[in-house]
Amino acid sequence: MTGQGQHRLHWRGIAAVTRRDLRIVRGSKPVIIPMLIVPAILLVLLPAGMALSVRLGADAIDLGDIDAIVGALSPEVAARVAADPAAGIIEVALVYLLSPLLLIVPLMTASVIAADAIAGERERQTLESLLLTPLTDRELFTAKLLGAWLPAVTVGVVGGVVYAAVAELATIGLVDGRLFPNLVWAGLVLWVGPAIAAVSLGITVLVSARVRTVQEAFQLAGVVVLPVVALIVSQAAGLLVLSPVLVLLVGAAIWAVAALLLPAGARAVSRTRLGERL
Amino acid sequence: MTGDGHGAAPPAVRRGPDAGDGPPSPPVVALEGVVHTFGELRALDGVTLSVEAGEVVGLLGHNGAGKTTTVRLLTGILTADAGSVRIHGSDPLVDGPAVRRATGVVSAVPAVDGRLTAVQNLRFVAEVFDVDRDEGQRRARELLDRFGLSERAEDKVEGFSSGMRQRLALARALLPDPSLLLLDEPTSALDPVASRDVRELIDRFAGERSRSVLLCSHNLVEVQQLCDRVVILEHGRVIAEGPPATLAAELSVGRLRLEVDRAHAPRAGRLLEAAGLPFEASGGRLVLTRPGGVDVPDLIAELVAAGVRLHAVTPEDASLEDVYLALHERERS
Numbered sequence: 001m002t003g004q005g006q007h008r009l010h011w012r013g014i015a016a017v018t019r020r021d022l023r024i025v026r027g028s029k030p031v032i033i034p035m036l037i038v039p040a041i042l043l044v045l046l047p048a049g050m051a052l053s054v055r056l057g058a059d060a061i062d063l064g065d066i067d068a069i070v071g072a073l074s075p076e077v078a079a080r081v082a083a084d085p086a087a088g089i090i091e092v093a094l095v096y097l098l099s100p101l102l103l104i105v106p107l108m109t110a111s112v113i114a115a116d117a118i119a120g121e122r123e124r125q126t127l128e129s130l131l132l133t134p135l136t137d138r139e140l141f142t143a144k145l146l147g148a149w150l151p152a153v154t155v156g157v158v159g160g161v162v163y164a165a166v167a168e169l170a171t172i173g174l175v176d177g178r179l180f181p182n183l184v185w186a187g188l189v190l191w192v193g194p195a196i197a198a199v200s201l202g203i204t205v206l207v208s209a210r211v212r213t214v215q216e217a218f219q220l221a222g223v224v225v226l227p228v229v230a231l232i233v234s235q236a237a238g239l240l241v242l243s244p245v246l247v248l249l250v251g252a253a254i255w256a257v258a259a260l261l262l263p264a265g266a267r268a269v270s271r272t273r274l275g276e277r278l
Numbered sequence: 279m280t281g282d283g284h285g286a287a288p289p290a291v292r293r294g295p296d297a298g299d300g301p302p303s304p305p306v307v308a309l310e311g312v313v314h315t316f317g318e319l320r321a322l323d324g325v326t327l328s329v330e331a332g333e334v335v336g337l338l339g340h341n342g343a344g345k346t347t348t349v350r351l352l353t354g355i356l357t358a359d360a361g362s363v364r365i366h367g368s369d370p371l372v373d374g375p376a377v378r379r380a381t382g383v384v385s386a387v388p389a390v391d392g393r394l395t396a397v398q399n400l401r402f403v404a405e406v407f408d409v410d411r412d413e414g415q416r417r418a419r420e421l422l423d424r425f426g427l428s429e430r431a432e433d434k435v436e437g438f439s440s441g442m443r444q445r446l447a448l449a450r451a452l453l454p455d456p457s458l459l460l461l462d463e464p465t466s467a468l469d470p471v472a473s474r475d476v477r478e479l480i481d482r483f484a485g486e487r488s489r490s491v492l493l494c495s496h497n498l499v500e501v502q503q504l505c506d507r508v509v510i511l512e513h514g515r516v517i518a519e520g521p522p523a524t525l526a527a528e529l530s531v532g533r534l535r536l537e538v539d540r541a542h543a544p545r546a547g548r549l550l551e552a553a554g555l556p557f558e559a560s561g562g563r564l565v566l567t568r569p570g571g572v573d574v575p576d577l578i579a580e581l582v583a584a585g586v587r588l589h590a591v592t593p594e595d596a597s598l599e600d601v602y603l604a605l606h607e608r609e610r611s
Binding site for chain 1: 316350353354355356357371374375376378379381383385387389390391392393394398402403405406407408450
């Protein structure tokens with residue numbers, strides 16, 4: 001990177017870029033609409049629909065459908081499922097099967113905002129004016145990172161709370177006691193979610209620095225959703241089941257990937273590299 | 279300047295010839311033998327040029343001559359493959375923050391964010407350039423007022439005309455009070471009226487505080503109107519440099535206007551053609567476009583001898599267009 005000796009960061013400038021990015025995001029329908037619709041579907045409609053379908057079809061529940069995952073659960077949970085299949089199946093679905101969806105929200109939010117923040121600047125022809133500011137490459141990258149990561153984490157946490165609230169409301173009278181909060185949920189929302197937002201940012205920044213439009217950036221960076229899909233499928237297949245320890249380990253692994261990706265992203269958005277592609 | 283960016287004082291700026299008795303300050307802009315390539319394309323091929331404090335220099339050339347590349351090298355957005363680039367004696371790649379703090383840039387595409395209001399655009403610049411909060415607000419109000427944008431201050435810029443956007447871009451560039459303005463085709467996307475407005479603003483603001491200006495343009499009228507000196511680029515090389523009048527004298531270009539009876543104009547034209555002198559004719563006016571080497575008393579005598587009633591013979595200064603075309607022809611030959 002160029003032009004950045006060892007000096008204190010110009011936080012006022014960083015905050016100005018971050019604030020400007022957030023203001024632009026708030027006013028951008030193509031960014032805001034998917035950020036509202038996707039969480040509404042995944043974190044409200046899906047758990048509510050799941051609880052409703054269990055209520056309506058309690059008599060027809062066939063535990064064979066979730067054999068694989070029940071076999072991989074702790075004996076206590078398996079016993080609860082056997083004792084009350086309706087309550088058991090809703091617990092398995094909401095706490096284990098659907099909970100990886102909590103990761104989709106921060107992941108997607110980070111990706112949408114980061115794509116807009118770099119490829120979008122290029123598309124709107126405002127990237128050069130940003131490169132002409134006195135901010136160093138590191139400061140620009142920090143500003144762009146915060147502008148995407150902070151909302152992603154915020155939306156992820158809010159989404160997690162909404163999911164838990166919807167799940168609790170939808171299972172009143174169906175499940176004894178409370179499903180949420182629990183350690184798996186807390187780990188996903190507070191530990192894995194921020195990590196996956198960081199990975200999503202790293203990948204999107206790397207892609208955005210090389211493409212010309214937000215659309216291209218978003219499409220190419222979409223691969224980041226694959227590990228979450230893999231997690232959902234693995235659970236359904238009984239290959240693994242989320243436990244607090246596993247959540248801790250998965251989070252640590254994702255943070256490690258983020259630690260590798262973000263410096264690469266910082267190099268990709270260096271002034272002179274972006275300048276060659278203006 | 280040191281390499282520590284924001285902690286550094288802004289580059290020392292020499293504000294004109296009365297700057298003091300100390301050692302002479304380096305030129306505000308100094309390029310020495312600069313080469314830059316994009317893949318196989320040699321965009322700049324050993325360019326050397328300078329801009330002194332308070333000077334307005336035009337960088338003239340066709341599209342693709344290397345003007346925008348020069349601006350990007352000066353602001354540290356591109357790296358030179360060879361040669362040296364200095365602003366106030368500092369390397370933009372090493373002292374980027376300080377160099378960019380001292381430099382205002384306006385390009386053909388107005389560097390304003392359409393999704394923000396005019397005042398939000400200026401407030402953003404004040405914060406990023408670390409202008410004191412109150413001072414930033416004062417300057418923003420003043421610039422909006424002087425650039426005729428006060429009434430639209432709270433409107434989103436996406437609703438502005440291209441002329442208004444470019445005026446706002448100029449206000450943005452001036453808000454941090456830079457000692458150097460780099461103007462890259464600032465009027466190329468504007469209609470004639472908006473172009474004139476922006477040119478007037480450039481003329482007015484360039485003169486204030488002895489700012490140095492490098493105006494990149496292919497608009498000869500604009501450069502002639504605004505610049506003390508021109509540097510002419512062709513295919514990434516400097517092919518001429520100097521005040522337009524000096525270049526015209528060196529290239530023996532200028533104009534000679536002959537006013538004759540309208541009825542005698544065809545006869546005068548035939549005579550000029552026979553003498554191999556290029557000219558433009560309009561009614562009773564014939565303008566020799568390349569009169570270098572013409573013996574004017576002999577020409578007058580020949581016209582009179584041929585029965586042409588001659589009312590006036592007026593030498594005219596060469597326009598920058600004449601200089602540019604002459605240089606272009608010379609390069610092609």
